Amino acid sequence: MTPEIWSQTEDYLSALLCPPDADLALALHCSEQEHLPPINVSPLQGRQISLLARMVGARRILEVGTLGGYSTLWLAKTLPPDGRMITIENNPVHAAVAIGNLKQAGLSGQVEVRLGNAAERLAALIDEKAEPYDFFFIDADQHNNVVYFESCLRLGRPGSVIVLDNVVRSGEVRQTGTTNQAVRATQQVLQMVGSAEDVDGAVFQTVGRRGHDGMLVARIR
Numbered sequence: 573m574t575p576e577i578w579s580q581t582e583d584y585l586s587a588l589l590c591p592p593d594a595d596l597a598l599a600l601h602c603s604e605q606e607h608l609p610p611i612n613v614s615p616l617q618g619r620q621i622s623l624l625a626r627m628v629g630a631r632r633i634l635e636v637g638t639l640g641g642y643s644t645l646w647l648a649k650t651l652p653p654d655g656r657m658i659t660i661e662n663n664p665v666h667a668a669v670a671i672g673n674l675k676q677a678g679l680s681g682q683v684e685v686r687l688g689n690a691a692e693r694l695a696a697l698i699d700e701k702a703e704p705y706d707f708f709f710i711d712a713d714q715h716n717n718v719v720y721f722e723s724c725l726r727l728g729r730p731g732s733v734i735v736l737d738n739v740v741r742s743g744e745v746r747q748t749g750t751t752n753q754a755v756r757a758t759q760q761v762l763q764m765v766g767s768a769e770d771v772d773g774a775v776f777q778t779v780g781r782r783g784h785d786g787m788l789v790a791r792i793r
């Protein structure tokens with residue numbers, strides 16, 4: 573198996589399983605026009621997280637790390653009419669592009685982009701004591717993954733699902749004694765999930781255009 577085969581296989585699967593969607597295509601186009609970094613989820617990953625959100629019947633979704641709103645759109649499109657989503661982003665340029673993309677897709681009424689530092693925004697949400705969220709997608713600065721994951725545990729309920737992106741990073745995650753703070757934080761989350769009594773989790777390893785990676789999918793007991 574070579575990375576070229578991974579890319580070709582991803583293209584094949586995406587063509588079959590990710591039907592054309594004008595809103596998603598426009599969001600990617602606008603993100604590129606505004607020079608946002610191309611670090612959004614792939615179409616197949618967007619499909620994966622949206623399927624998971626549908627499987628739990630998510631009515632309330634919380635995302636950490638918006639960028640141009642590509643993954644946000646994938647998730648928001650699964651919401652029922654009374655469903656709501658909050659997505660947190662600290663870069664005002666990224667947030668503005670996401671707000672534009674959501675508006676174009678007619679989803680502004682259901683999705684709120686909260687501008688600011690994710691740890692602070694999550695702490696504020698905990699203080700708000702809002703209704704629990706059903707589904708979380710964490711995809712921001714990885715060295716803060718422990719704070720993000722623990723906050724999601726507090727903002728969820730039994731049965732809520734938390735997806736944490738980029739946990740494998742070409743196998744870096746297996747390196748004990750690493751000094752990379754992003755990897756260390758992810759290792760800590762995985763150790764927590766492995767030993768916690770209130771959450772179950774599994775990692776789905778992926779290969780594709782972006783190489784070898786994976787997502788942690790956890791469920792609050």
Ligand SMILES: C[S@@+](CC[C@H](N)C(=O)[O-])C[C@H]1O[C@@H](n2cnc3c(N)ncnc32)[C@H](O)[C@@H]1O
Pocket residue numbers: 611612613636637638639640641642643644660661662663666688689690691711712713
């Ligand atoms: C990988 S991108 C998100 C991609 C997006 N989920 C998608 O797939 O379309 C990570 C985003 O998190 C944002 N971010 C990084 N650190 C953050 C922080 N401390 N608080 C809030 N957002 C942050 C970055 O500005 C960036 O837009």
